[in-house]
Amino acid sequence: MPTPCYTHLTDRTLIRVGGADAHHFLQNLVTSDIESADRNGATASALLTPQGKILFDFLIYRSGEEYLVDCPAAVAEDLLKRLTFYRLRSKVDLERLPEETGVFAVWGGEAEAASALLSVTDPRAPALGLRIVGPVAALPGELGAEQAGMAAYDAHRIRQGVPEGLKDFDYSDIFPHDADLDQLGGVSFSKGCYVGQEVVSRVQHRGTARKRFVLVEGSDTFSGKGSDITAGGKSVGTLGSTALVDGKIIGLALVRLDKVAQAKDNGSPLQCGDAELAARLPDWATFTWTEPNTAD
Numbered sequence: 320m321p322t323p324c325y326t327h328l329t330d331r332t333l334i335r336v337g338g339a340d341a342h343h344f345l346q347n348l349v350t351s352d353i354e355s356a357d358r359n360g361a362t363a364s365a366l367l368t369p370q371g372k373i374l375f376d377f378l379i380y381r382s383g384e385e386y387l388v389d390c391p392a393a394v395a396e397d398l399l400k401r402l403t404f405y406r407l408r409s410k411v412d413l414e415r416l417p418e419e420t421g422v423f424a425v426w427g428g429e430a431e432a433a434s435a436l437l438s439v440t441d442p443r444a445p446a447l448g449l450r451i452v453g454p455v456a457a458l459p460g461e462l463g464a465e466q467a468g469m470a471a472y473d474a475h476r477i478r479q480g481v482p483e484g485l486k487d488f489d490y491s492d493i494f495p496h497d498a499d500l501d502q503l504g505g506v507s508f509s510k511g512c513y514v515g516q517e518v519v520s521r522v523q524h525r526g527t528a529r530k531r532f533v534l535v536e537g538s539d540t541f542s543g544k545g546s547d548i549t550a551g552g553k554s555v556g557t558l559g560s561t562a563l564v565d566g567k568i569i570g571l572a573l574v575r576l577d578k579v580a581q582a583k584d585n586g587s588p589l590q591c592g593d594a595e596l597a598a599r600l601p602d603w604a605t606f607t608w609t610e611p612n613t614a615d
Contacts, residue, residue: 322427322428322463322464322465323425323428323430323448323462323463323465324425324427324464324465324466324467324475325424325425325426325451325459325462325464325465325466325467326423326466326467326469326471326472327421327455327458327459328421328422329392329421329469330391330393330469331389331391331392331421331422332389332392332395332415332418332422333387333388333389333390333415333420333422334387334390334395334398334399334402334413334415334416335386335387335388335412335413335414335415335416336385336386336387336388336402336411336412336413337385337386337411337412338409338411338412339410340410340411341384341386341411341412342357342386343409344405344406344409344411345379345386346510346511346513347511347512348402348405348513349364349365349366349513350364350365350366350367350495350500350505350506350507350513350515350516350519351363351364351365351379351505351507352507352509353379354510355504356381356386357381359439359440359442360380360381360439361378361379361380361381361439361440361442361450362378362379362442362505363378363379363442363500363503363504363505364376364377364379365377365498365500365505365506366398366402366514367513367514367516367518367519368491368514368515369514370518371494371495371515371516371517371518371519371522372491372492372493372494372515373484373488373490373492373493373494373495373498373500374401374490374491375390375394375397375398375484376390376484376498376500376505377398378390378441378442378443378450380452381437382436382437387416387436387437387452389450391483393485394485395415396415399414405514418455419455420436420453420454420455421454421455421458422451422452423450423452423453423458423462424441424447424448424449424451424472424475425448425449425451426446426447426448426449426472426475427448428464429449430449430462430464431461431463432451432453432457432458432461432462433461434453434454434457434458435451435452435453435461436452436453437451437452437453438451442503442504443481443504443505444479444480444481444503444603446479446603447476447479447481470562473560473562474564474569477534477560477561477564477569477570478562478564478569479602480499480532480533480571480600480601480602480603480604481503481601482498482499482559482560483560484498486544486559486560487532487560487571488532488559488573493530493573494518494519494522494528495519496522496523496528496531497528497531497532497573499531499532499601499604501519501523501528502603502604502605503603506519508520508523528606529576529577530556530574531573531576531604532559532571532572532573532574533571533572533574533579533599533600533601533604534569534570534598534599534600534601535548535558535569535572535589535591535596535597535598536567536568536569536596536597536598536599537567537568537594537595537597538566538567538594539568539593539595540568540594541558541561541568541570541591541592541594541596542558542591542592542594543558544558544559544560544561545557545558546558546592547591548574548589548590548591548596549589549590550578550579550581550587550588550589550590551582551585553578555574555582555589556572556573556574556575556578556579557572557573557574558570558571558572558591559571559572559573568594572591572598574598576606576607576608576609579598579608580608580609583608
Protein backbone atom coordinates (compact mmCIF):
# COMPACT_ATOMS: atom_id res chain seq x y z
CA MET A 320 0.00 0.00 0.00
CA PRO A 321 1.25 3.52 -0.77
CA THR A 322 2.52 5.62 2.08
CA PRO A 323 0.18 8.56 2.78
CA CYS A 324 1.45 12.14 2.82
CA TYR A 325 0.87 14.71 5.51
CA THR A 326 1.27 18.46 5.79
CA HIS A 327 1.17 20.56 8.93
CA LEU A 328 -1.07 23.39 7.74
CA THR A 329 0.83 26.24 9.35
CA ASP A 330 -1.37 28.78 7.56
CA ARG A 331 -4.41 27.57 9.52
CA THR A 332 -5.42 28.11 13.13
CA LEU A 333 -8.22 27.05 15.45
CA ILE A 334 -10.86 29.00 17.32
CA ARG A 335 -12.67 27.18 20.12
CA VAL A 336 -16.42 27.74 20.45
CA GLY A 337 -17.69 26.30 23.72
CA GLY A 338 -20.39 26.90 26.30
CA ALA A 339 -24.02 25.93 26.74
CA ASP A 340 -25.20 27.90 23.68
CA ALA A 341 -22.37 26.96 21.30
CA HIS A 342 -24.54 24.88 18.95
CA HIS A 343 -27.37 27.40 18.86
CA PHE A 344 -24.92 30.30 18.39
CA LEU A 345 -23.25 28.76 15.35
CA GLN A 346 -26.48 27.40 13.87
CA ASN A 347 -27.99 30.89 13.75
CA LEU A 348 -24.86 32.50 12.34
CA VAL A 349 -23.04 30.40 9.72
CA THR A 350 -24.09 28.94 6.37
CA SER A 351 -23.92 25.22 7.16
CA ASP A 352 -26.12 23.02 9.31
CA ILE A 353 -24.26 22.39 12.57
CA GLU A 354 -26.22 19.15 12.90
CA SER A 355 -23.95 17.89 10.11
CA ALA A 356 -20.88 18.53 12.26
CA ASP A 357 -22.61 16.77 15.16
CA ARG A 358 -23.31 13.69 13.00
CA ASN A 359 -20.15 13.52 10.89
CA GLY A 360 -17.59 15.34 12.99
CA ALA A 361 -17.05 18.21 10.56
CA THR A 362 -18.68 20.57 8.08
CA ALA A 363 -17.51 23.22 5.65
CA SER A 364 -19.03 26.61 6.39
CA ALA A 365 -18.80 30.38 6.06
CA LEU A 366 -19.81 33.60 7.73
CA LEU A 367 -21.42 36.03 5.30
CA THR A 368 -22.01 39.73 5.06
CA PRO A 369 -25.66 40.80 5.33
CA GLN A 370 -25.51 41.12 1.52
CA GLY A 371 -24.69 37.42 1.23
CA LYS A 372 -20.99 37.59 0.31
CA ILE A 373 -18.33 35.45 1.99
CA LEU A 374 -16.74 37.31 4.88
CA PHE A 375 -14.81 34.25 6.13
CA ASP A 376 -14.77 30.59 5.03
CA PHE A 377 -13.69 27.77 7.34
CA LEU A 378 -14.24 24.23 8.54
CA ILE A 379 -16.06 23.44 11.78
CA TYR A 380 -15.20 20.34 13.82
CA ARG A 381 -17.16 18.78 16.66
CA SER A 382 -14.78 18.16 19.55
CA GLY A 383 -16.55 16.67 22.56
CA GLU A 384 -19.15 19.21 23.66
CA GLU A 385 -17.37 22.04 21.85
CA TYR A 386 -16.60 23.12 18.31
CA LEU A 387 -13.32 24.06 16.68
CA VAL A 388 -13.28 26.49 13.78
CA ASP A 389 -10.40 25.78 11.36
CA CYS A 390 -9.71 29.07 9.58
CA PRO A 391 -6.88 30.92 7.81
CA ALA A 392 -4.43 32.18 10.42
CA ALA A 393 -4.16 35.52 8.59
CA VAL A 394 -7.76 36.42 9.49
CA ALA A 395 -8.19 34.51 12.75
CA GLU A 396 -8.18 37.59 14.95
CA ASP A 397 -10.69 39.35 12.69
CA LEU A 398 -12.95 36.29 12.74
CA LEU A 399 -12.67 36.02 16.51
CA LYS A 400 -13.68 39.68 16.86
CA ARG A 401 -16.65 39.16 14.54
CA LEU A 402 -17.81 36.08 16.46
CA THR A 403 -17.47 38.04 19.70
CA PHE A 404 -19.56 40.83 18.17
CA TYR A 405 -22.38 38.39 17.42
CA ARG A 406 -22.17 36.64 20.80
CA LEU A 407 -24.29 39.24 22.62
CA ARG A 408 -25.76 37.49 25.69
CA SER A 409 -25.27 33.93 24.47
CA LYS A 410 -23.54 31.54 26.85
CA VAL A 411 -20.58 31.01 24.55
CA ASP A 412 -16.86 30.88 25.22
CA LEU A 413 -14.55 31.98 22.39
CA GLU A 414 -10.79 31.70 22.22
CA ARG A 415 -8.02 31.19 19.71
CA LEU A 416 -6.05 28.04 20.50
CA PRO A 417 -2.26 28.35 20.89
CA GLU A 418 0.08 27.27 18.08
CA GLU A 419 0.95 24.11 20.01
CA THR A 420 -2.32 22.65 18.69
CA GLY A 421 -2.21 22.36 14.92
CA VAL A 422 -4.18 21.24 11.88
CA PHE A 423 -2.72 18.47 9.72
CA ALA A 424 -3.88 17.27 6.30
CA VAL A 425 -3.29 13.62 5.39
CA TRP A 426 -3.98 12.18 1.94
CA GLY A 427 -3.14 9.15 -0.13
CA GLY A 428 -3.96 6.66 2.62
CA GLU A 429 -5.10 6.24 6.19
CA ALA A 430 -3.31 7.48 9.29
CA GLU A 431 -3.89 7.32 13.02
CA ALA A 432 -2.37 9.22 15.90
CA ALA A 433 -2.81 8.38 19.57
CA SER A 434 -2.48 12.01 20.66
CA ALA A 435 -4.95 13.44 18.10
CA LEU A 436 -7.84 15.49 19.46
CA LEU A 437 -9.88 14.56 16.40
CA SER A 438 -9.52 12.96 12.98
CA VAL A 439 -12.18 13.45 10.28
CA THR A 440 -12.55 13.06 6.54
CA ASP A 441 -12.41 16.50 4.93
CA PRO A 442 -16.12 17.40 4.69
CA ARG A 443 -15.71 19.25 1.39
CA ALA A 444 -14.57 16.27 -0.70
CA PRO A 445 -13.47 12.82 0.50
CA ALA A 446 -10.62 12.80 -2.04
CA LEU A 447 -8.97 15.60 -0.06
CA GLY A 448 -8.23 13.05 2.68
CA LEU A 449 -8.19 13.57 6.45
CA ARG A 450 -8.00 16.61 8.69
CA ILE A 451 -6.32 15.76 11.98
CA VAL A 452 -6.06 18.15 14.92
CA GLY A 453 -3.58 17.60 17.72
CA PRO A 454 -0.29 18.55 19.35
CA VAL A 455 2.25 19.85 16.85
CA ALA A 456 5.12 18.27 18.80
CA ALA A 457 3.69 14.75 18.77
CA LEU A 458 1.61 14.20 15.65
CA PRO A 459 4.35 14.05 12.98
CA GLY A 460 5.97 11.08 14.70
CA GLU A 461 2.68 9.23 15.11
CA LEU A 462 1.04 9.55 11.71
CA GLY A 463 3.14 6.99 9.86
CA ALA A 464 3.00 9.25 6.81
CA GLU A 465 5.54 11.01 4.62
CA GLN A 466 5.96 14.72 5.27
CA ALA A 467 5.09 17.03 2.39
CA GLY A 468 5.31 20.80 2.18
CA MET A 469 2.52 23.34 1.89
CA ALA A 470 3.01 23.50 -1.89
CA ALA A 471 2.32 19.76 -2.14
CA TYR A 472 -0.92 20.07 -0.21
CA ASP A 473 -2.05 23.07 -2.25
CA ALA A 474 -1.35 21.12 -5.45
CA HIS A 475 -3.45 18.25 -4.05
CA ARG A 476 -6.29 20.63 -3.11
CA ILE A 477 -6.23 22.34 -6.49
CA ARG A 478 -6.23 18.99 -8.28
CA GLN A 479 -9.45 18.12 -6.41
CA GLY A 480 -11.00 21.41 -7.55
CA VAL A 481 -11.61 22.85 -4.08
CA PRO A 482 -11.20 26.64 -3.73
CA GLU A 483 -10.30 28.40 -0.49
CA GLY A 484 -10.62 31.98 0.68
CA LEU A 485 -7.53 34.20 0.38
CA LYS A 486 -5.81 31.63 -1.87
CA ASP A 487 -8.42 31.71 -4.64
CA PHE A 488 -10.68 34.64 -3.86
CA ASP A 489 -10.77 37.70 -1.66
CA TYR A 490 -13.24 38.01 1.17
CA SER A 491 -16.36 40.15 0.76
CA ASP A 492 -16.07 39.78 -3.04
CA ILE A 493 -18.05 36.66 -3.97
CA PHE A 494 -21.12 34.65 -3.01
CA PRO A 495 -21.15 31.06 -1.64
CA HIS A 496 -22.38 29.64 -4.96
CA ASP A 497 -19.46 31.33 -6.75
CA ALA A 498 -17.05 29.50 -4.42
CA ASP A 499 -18.91 26.18 -4.93
CA LEU A 500 -19.64 26.15 -1.21
CA ASP A 501 -23.15 24.84 -1.87
CA GLN A 502 -21.59 21.91 -3.76
CA LEU A 503 -19.03 21.21 -1.04
CA GLY A 504 -21.47 20.76 1.83
CA GLY A 505 -21.02 24.24 3.24
CA VAL A 506 -24.52 25.67 2.78
CA SER A 507 -27.81 24.47 4.23
CA PHE A 508 -31.05 25.32 2.42
CA SER A 509 -33.27 23.66 5.00
CA LYS A 510 -32.25 25.11 8.35
CA GLY A 511 -33.42 28.44 9.73
CA CYS A 512 -32.11 31.92 9.07
CA TYR A 513 -28.48 33.00 9.30
CA VAL A 514 -26.61 36.13 8.26
CA GLY A 515 -26.97 36.63 4.49
CA GLN A 516 -29.37 33.69 4.15
CA GLU A 517 -32.02 35.47 2.03
CA VAL A 518 -29.60 36.25 -0.78
CA VAL A 519 -28.16 32.73 -0.84
CA SER A 520 -31.63 31.15 -0.87
CA ARG A 521 -32.75 33.41 -3.71
CA VAL A 522 -29.81 32.35 -5.86
CA GLN A 523 -30.51 28.69 -5.13
CA HIS A 524 -34.24 28.71 -5.76
CA ARG A 525 -34.10 30.92 -8.85
CA GLY A 526 -31.23 28.92 -10.31
CA THR A 527 -29.27 32.07 -11.09
CA ALA A 528 -25.78 30.88 -10.10
CA ARG A 529 -23.82 31.63 -13.24
CA LYS A 530 -20.26 31.96 -11.92
CA ARG A 531 -18.38 28.98 -10.51
CA PHE A 532 -14.87 27.86 -9.70
CA VAL A 533 -13.64 25.23 -12.17
CA LEU A 534 -10.32 23.57 -12.97
CA VAL A 535 -8.02 24.96 -15.64
CA GLU A 536 -4.91 23.38 -17.13
CA GLY A 537 -2.17 24.38 -19.54
CA SER A 538 1.41 23.70 -20.53
CA ASP A 539 2.62 27.29 -20.16
CA THR A 540 2.95 29.36 -17.00
CA PHE A 541 -0.17 31.35 -16.17
CA SER A 542 -0.24 34.87 -14.82
CA GLY A 543 -0.88 35.38 -11.09
CA LYS A 544 -4.02 35.23 -9.00
CA GLY A 545 -6.68 37.63 -10.18
CA SER A 546 -5.50 37.63 -13.79
CA ASP A 547 -8.18 37.72 -16.49
CA ILE A 548 -9.15 34.58 -18.34
CA THR A 549 -10.34 35.50 -21.81
CA ALA A 550 -12.04 33.97 -24.84
CA GLY A 551 -12.08 35.85 -28.13
CA GLY A 552 -10.49 38.82 -26.41
CA LYS A 553 -13.29 39.13 -23.83
CA SER A 554 -13.03 38.31 -20.13
CA VAL A 555 -14.84 35.15 -19.02
CA GLY A 556 -13.35 34.85 -15.53
CA THR A 557 -10.41 35.30 -13.20
CA LEU A 558 -7.60 33.02 -12.09
CA GLY A 559 -7.21 31.72 -8.54
CA SER A 560 -4.33 29.62 -7.23
CA THR A 561 -2.09 27.44 -9.43
CA ALA A 562 0.36 24.57 -9.06
CA LEU A 563 2.77 22.53 -11.17
CA VAL A 564 1.59 18.90 -11.38
CA ASP A 565 3.18 16.25 -13.63
CA GLY A 566 4.74 18.87 -15.85
CA LYS A 567 1.52 20.83 -16.37
CA ILE A 568 0.17 23.96 -14.74
CA ILE A 569 -3.19 23.39 -13.09
CA GLY A 570 -5.29 25.99 -11.37
CA LEU A 571 -8.67 27.08 -10.15
CA ALA A 572 -10.57 29.83 -11.90
CA LEU A 573 -13.83 31.66 -11.23
CA VAL A 574 -15.57 31.75 -14.60
CA ARG A 575 -18.90 32.56 -16.20
CA LEU A 576 -20.23 29.11 -17.06
CA ASP A 577 -22.34 30.29 -19.98
CA LYS A 578 -19.50 32.29 -21.52
CA VAL A 579 -17.08 29.36 -21.30
CA ALA A 580 -19.75 27.09 -22.79
CA GLN A 581 -20.18 29.55 -25.64
CA ALA A 582 -16.41 29.68 -26.19
CA LYS A 583 -16.31 25.88 -26.33
CA ASP A 584 -19.16 25.83 -28.87
CA ASN A 585 -17.41 28.48 -31.00
CA GLY A 586 -14.04 26.77 -30.79
CA SER A 587 -12.52 29.84 -29.13
CA PRO A 588 -9.58 28.90 -26.87
CA LEU A 589 -9.37 30.17 -23.32
CA GLN A 590 -6.31 32.23 -22.51
CA CYS A 591 -4.62 33.69 -19.44
CA GLY A 592 -2.14 36.22 -20.74
CA ASP A 593 -0.26 34.45 -23.52
CA ALA A 594 -0.96 30.97 -22.12
CA GLU A 595 -3.70 28.84 -23.64
CA LEU A 596 -5.63 26.69 -21.21
CA ALA A 597 -8.43 24.16 -21.01
CA ALA A 598 -11.24 24.21 -18.46
CA ARG A 599 -13.12 21.31 -16.92
CA LEU A 600 -15.55 20.73 -14.11
CA PRO A 601 -14.41 19.10 -10.84
CA ASP A 602 -15.36 15.44 -10.45
CA TRP A 603 -17.79 16.25 -7.65
CA ALA A 604 -19.64 19.01 -9.52
CA THR A 605 -23.36 18.63 -10.18
CA PHE A 606 -23.58 21.92 -12.11
CA THR A 607 -22.97 22.06 -15.86
CA TRP A 608 -21.50 24.46 -18.40
CA THR A 609 -24.99 25.27 -19.65
CA GLU A 610 -26.46 26.96 -16.60
CA PRO A 611 -29.17 29.59 -17.30
CA ASN A 612 -27.95 32.53 -19.36
CA THR A 613 -29.11 35.56 -17.39
CA ALA A 614 -28.63 39.22 -18.16
CA ASP A 615 -25.24 40.75 -17.46
